[in-house]
Amino acid sequence: MSVFNSKIPEGPLAQKWTNYKDHQKLVNPSNKRKLDVIIVGTGLAGASAAASLGEMGFNVKNFTIQDSPRRAHSIAAQGGINAAKNYPNDGDSVYRLFYDTIKGGDYRAREANVHRLAEVSNAIIDQCVAQGVPFAREYGGLLDNRSFGGAQVSRTFYARGQTGQQLLLGAYQALMRQVNAGSVKMYTRNELVEIVIVDGKARGIITRDLVTGKLERHFGHAVVLATGGYGNTFFLSTNAMGSNGSAAVKAFHKGAMFANPCMAQIHPTCIPVHGEFQSKLTLMSESLRNDGRIWVPAKKEDAEAIRAGKLKPTEIGEEDRDYYLERRYPAFGNLVPRDVASRAAKERCDAGYGVGTGLAVYLDFKSSIDRLGKDVIEGRYGNLFQMYEKIVDDNPYETPMMIYPAIHYTMGGIWVDYELQTNIPGLFAAGEANFSDHGANRLGASALMQGLADGYFVLPYTIQNYLADDIRMPRMTTEEKEFVEAEKAVKDRFEKLLSIQGNRSVDSIHKELGLVMWDFVGMGRNAEGLKKAIKRIAEIKKEFWTNVRIPGNKEGMNVELEKASRLADFIEIGALMARDALDREESCGGHFREEYQTGEGEALRQDDKFAYVSCWEYKGEDAEPALHKEELVYEFVEMLQRNYK
Amino acid sequence: MEKTINLTLKVWRQNGPKEKGRFETYQVSNISTDSSFLEMMDILNEQLVNDNQEPIAFDHDCREGICGMCSLYINGRPHGPDGEITTCQLHMRKFKDGETITIEPWRAAAFPIIKDLIVDRTAFDKIIGAGGYVSVNTGGVPDANAIPIARPAAEEAMDAASCIGCGACVAACKNSSAMLFVSAKVSQLALLPQGKVEAKRRAKAMVSKMDELGFGGCTNTGACEVECPKSISIAHISRLNREYLKSRLSE
Numbered sequence: 001m002s003v004f005n006s007k008i009p010e011g012p013l014a015q016k017w018t019n020y021k022d023h024q025k026l027v028n029p030s031n032k033r034k035l036d037v038i039i040v041g042t043g044l045a046g047a048s049a050a051a052s053l054g055e056m057g058f059n060v061k062n063f064t065i066q067d068s069p070r071r072a073h074s075i076a077a078q079g080g081i082n083a084a085k086n087y088p089n090d091g092d093s094v095y096r097l098f099y100d101t102i103k104g105g106d107y108r109a110r111e112a113n114v115h116r117l118a119e120v121s122n123a124i125i126d127q128c129v130a131q132g133v134p135f136a137r138e139y140g141g142l143l144d145n146r147s148f149g150g151a152q153v154s155r156t157f158y159a160r161g162q163t164g165q166q167l168l169l170g171a172y173q174a175l176m177r178q179v180n181a182g183s184v185k186m187y188t189r190n191e192l193v194e195i196v197i198v199d200g201k202a203r204g205i206i207t208r209d210l211v212t213g214k215l216e217r218h219f220g221h222a223v224v225l226a227t228g229g230y231g232n233t234f235f236l237s238t239n240a241m242g243s244n245g246s247a248a249v250k251a252f253h254k255g256a257m258f259a260n261p262c263m264a265q266i267h268p269t270c271i272p273v274h275g276e277f278q279s280k281l282t283l284m285s286e287s288l289r290n291d292g293r294i295w296v297p298a299k300k301e302d303a304e305a306i307r308a309g310k311l312k313p314t315e316i317g318e319e320d321r322d323y324y325l326e327r328r329y330p331a332f333g334n335l336v337p338r339d340v341a342s343r344a345a346k347e348r349c350d351a352g353y354g355v356g357t358g359l360a361v362y363l364d365f366k367s368s369i370d371r372l373g374k375d376v377i378e379g380r381y382g383n384l385f386q387m388y389e390k391i392v393d394d395n396p397y398e399t400p401m402m403i404y405p406a407i408h409y410t411m412g413g414i415w416v417d418y419e420l421q422t423n424i425p426g427l428f429a430a431g432e433a434n435f436s437d438h439g440a441n442r443l444g445a446s447a448l449m450q451g452l453a454d455g456y457f458v459l460p461y462t463i464q465n466y467l468a469d470d471i472r473m474p475r476m477t478t479e480e481k482e483f484v485e486a487e488k489a490v491k492d493r494f495e496k497l498l499s500i501q502g503n504r505s506v507d508s509i510h511k512e513l514g515l516v517m518w519d520f521v522g523m524g525r526n527a528e529g530l531k532k533a534i535k536r537i538a539e540i541k542k543e544f545w546t547n548v549r550i551p552g553n554k555e556g557m558n559v560e561l562e563k564a565s566r567l568a569d570f571i572e573i574g575a576l577m578a579r580d581a582l583d584r585e586e587s588c589g590g591h592f593r594e595e596y597q598t599g600e601g602e603a604l605r606q607d608d609k610f611a612y613v614s615c616w617e618y619k620g621e622d623a624e625p626a627l628h629k630e631e632l633v634y635e636f637v638e639m640l641q642r643n644y645k
Numbered sequence: 646m647e648k649t650i651n652l653t654l655k656v657w658r659q660n661g662p663k664e665k666g667r668f669e670t671y672q673v674s675n676i677s678t679d680s681s682f683l684e685m686m687d688i689l690n691e692q693l694v695n696d697n698q699e700p701i702a703f704d705h706d707c708r709e710g711i712c713g714m715c716s717l718y719i720n721g722r723p724h725g726p727d728g729e730i731t732t733c734q735l736h737m738r739k740f741k742d743g744e745t746i747t748i749e750p751w752r753a754a755a756f757p758i759i760k761d762l763i764v765d766r767t768a769f770d771k772i773i774g775a776g777g778y779v780s781v782n783t784g785g786v787p788d789a790n791a792i793p794i795a796r797p798a799a800e801e802a803m804d805a806a807s808c809i810g811c812g813a814c815v816a817a818c819k820n821s822s823a824m825l826f827v828s829a830k831v832s833q834l835a836l837l838p839q840g841k842v843e844a845k846r847r848a849k850a851m852v853s854k855m856d857e858l859g860f861g862g863c864t865n866t867g868a869c870e871v872e873c874p875k876s877i878s879i880a881h882i883s884r885l886n887r888e889y890l891k892s893r894l895s896e
Contacts (some may be wrong), residue, residue, distance in 0.1 A: 008698050034677050048783075051783070052782075052783040055783060066712075067704065067714065067765070068766065068770050068810065069770070070770075071706055071707075071712045071713060071714050072712075073706070073707060073712070075707065076711050077706045087790060101736070122716065125789045126786050126787065126788055127783060127786055129786075130779065130781045130839055131781060131839070132778075132779045132802075132804050132834050132837050132839045132840045134799050134800075134802040135789075137676060137793075137796050140793065141793025141795055141796065142793055142801075160803060160807075164711075164808070165807070166803075167808060169806065172773070173773060173778035173779075174778060174781075176770055176773045176777065176778065178844065179770075180774035188767060188770075211759055240706040240707040240708070241705060241706050241708060274647075274679055275647075275679060275680065276823070277677060277680045277687070277688055279683070279684050280708040282708070377788070386729070387709070387710060390727070390734045390736065391681075391736065393679075411661050446810075448795075457783075457784075505695060507687070549694060549695075549697070551693075551694060551698060553699060556660075556661065557702055559700065559762070560699075635692075
């Protein structure tokens with residue numbers, strides 16, 4: 001049962017990572033030069049791993065679909081990055097960050113992984129400051145912190161509303177320094193289209209040059225996937241337009257386990273959907289919940305009048321407003337975790353109290369502006385307010401913002417062990433692409449932490465433990481039959497896509513998939529809906545493979561072909577998400593099964609039956625995937641019902 | 646309030662870097678004024694696919710104004726008629742019913758056209774690679790609070806650091822100069838103690854790389870600052886010039 005060997009090191013929780021590092025195998029400097037590492041993706045995880053491995057002397061090949069590594073979607077993270085520095089002296093510690101993350105994840109993550117994440121969090125902040133990341137500072141010159149959902153301490157470091165951008169640029173600059181030094185070779189506008197397995201080990205990839213359309217073979221002693229999440233399965237999400245789950249699907253089809261696919265995060269503060277033409281949803285940082293109060297009208301008739309345009313939110317008195325998060329969760333108020341805040345918004349809107357189109361709630365800054373002054377609020381969120389105004393044409397300093405939940409992040413992903421290695425030897429996954437640290441729900445400001453932890457401080461150690469056994473393995477020529485066959489399979493697939501010549505555009509089919517996902521595999525799920533979704537997705541798959549229309553040919557740049565290839569994979573993921581959600585007969589974190597809730601509408605876990613990681617194994621084109629279970633053993637923390645009241 | 650408009654679009658089409666380009670005219674109708682400019686382009690492309698024509702290639706990704714990928718030259722202005730935003734945040738309420746909109750790629754020798762509205766901006770990466778970093782490896786760095794940094798310096802560094810590398814400054818400049826882009830990075834790092842150590846070397850290396858890649862010189866017209874979606878100030882160019890001069894004087 002090698003699949004489930006999560007390779008958790010021995011010893012007390014706080015000693016595991018130290019023990020691992022003390023006893024792992026290392027590669028000496030002269031051997032590093034002889035080893036090639038392929039890293040796919042240049043977001044926080046990919047860029048930091050590529051830069052670090054390059055600095056260490058490995059021969060790195062780094063791939064991105066964008067025109068530059070700096071464009072990866074990590075750049076759009078707004079709010080901040082968590083670390084257990086305890087600079088504000090408010091009681092934080094490595095243990096507390098670990099505990100909050102485990103609890104925030106609704107007890108569905110591995111203890112040892114999460115503790116390691118909390119341990120290395122402080123080094124990330126040190127590293128970024130040394131790179132020249134301009135974090136916010138106090139007048140005394142020291143770093144400032146703010147609070148975030150799911151925590152009672154202020155442990156979030158930030159750079160205005162552009163923290164992801166600044167952290168990514170730090171990693172990107174370190175990466176470009178290595179590119180300039182020749183230790184990393186950068187391949188831009190290149191997409192992974194297949195993973196090459198030789199003798200059971202990952203030994204390379206096939207890529208498509210998105211400018212020329214040419215397929216290329218690349219050898220690596222190890223392959224790292226840092227390709228982000230699969231939120232765009234829903235068509236409308238806060239992900240970038242190009243974000244996709246294709247690398248994960250390629251790994252899945254080659255035998256890698258896909259873990260917890262149903263665990264997707266719906267972010268509570270996004271600009272609401274307002275038309276069928278919409279291509280993308282915009283996130284408003286969770287940090288806004290520090291100073292914004294969320295409410296809907298307390299009276300249904302007021303909500304109706306607002307929807308009809310007969311009443312303005314500013315005309316509703318305090319006594320007629322329902323600050324429902326403060327009402328339901330007095331201890332955490334507007335700072336409850338994302339899953340809780342999202343469901344509470346849906347509950348109010350479903351009950352008929354929504355504003356705007358009916359699927360929106362207010363995020364109001366008036367009391368903070370009265371208390372702190374407009375200047376302070378502008379200093380904290382100026383760029384976010386400007387962005388909101390440009391999109392919605394409304395001034396949030398004067399009238400409350402309207403927000404609604406949207407798909408934002410996927411906690412599920414490729415199964416990895418403690419070393420971030422998949423069940424295919426030599427194939428690693430880092431950042432959002434793996435499933436490892438966030439359980440059933442990710443806390444705010446933890447994605448940046450995990451991406452950089454994996455890339456700067458975990459993978460550079462653990463990958464050596466694997467590569468140390470490979471030092472006698474010479475570079476393989478890409479003329480080997482495995483490479484030739486993999487390229488042939490890819491070529492056939494693209495030709496098949498182009499040969500369909502049906503009647504429907506890629507986007508029209510993707511939108512159809514997105515609606516099915518949102519209706520049945522979104523914020524509220526139930527057995528009947530999920531069964532319907534599985535059936536509908538199978539129909540959409542058939543429609544796609546018989547009726548999609550892709551103009552142009554496979555030579556040269558062909559954006560529709562790229563999109564079609566990714567959509568084919570999203571359809572696979574959508575089906576897997578629905579299947580996994582159907583299997584998991586409990587509510588936990590972002591996965592809410594309507595059949596399993598408390599009398600007060602809170603998520604009800606079934607620890608006796610579902611305290612496991614769902615690992616799905618691909619069984620072939622027409623076969624159902626097989627479910628394996630990695631039991632989650634909690635040695636140090638007691639599984640409790642989450643309580644933010 | 647939402648309303649809809651009809652538009653005539655004159656769009657630059659070019660099959661490849663070496664091919665000859667031309668303007669093509671398209672009509673779009675019933676465009677919601679609440680849609681973004683790129684959503685309008687999506688609608689046009691959907692229309693083209695349905696007519697079995699090849700859609701227009703344009704760069705875009707985050708659609709939140711931060712990745713720097715979108716890059717359209719709209720009615721003679723990089724990122725179009727609205728201020729302080731990128732093309733993806735431009736909304737159709739800025740246009741009138743019946744208007745003709747001209748859409749072109751960035752035009753600069755250092756940014757060759759790849760296809761239609763997509764240009765190659767890898768020159769920017771090469772400039773960063775030449776020196777746009779602090780030379781520290783992963784690990785072994787001091788505690789983050791070991792060196793206090795005066796808040797005004799940190800804030801000014803952040804102003805400079807907010808550059809998204811879109812290239813609007815180059816597209817706006819009559820000389821196709823990349824001075825605003827280069828100065829933003831030089832300035833950010835020169836303002837911070839971590840970056841000051843190699844400030845001189847950095848300025849020299851980045852400027853000489855910029856010259857080598859075919860960007861023009863700066864003649865202080867200030868168009869870059871006006872069109873920059875992140876309002877990066879040309880005061881950073883002054884700082885770059887000072888840093889550059891210091892590096893030459895110390896040779």
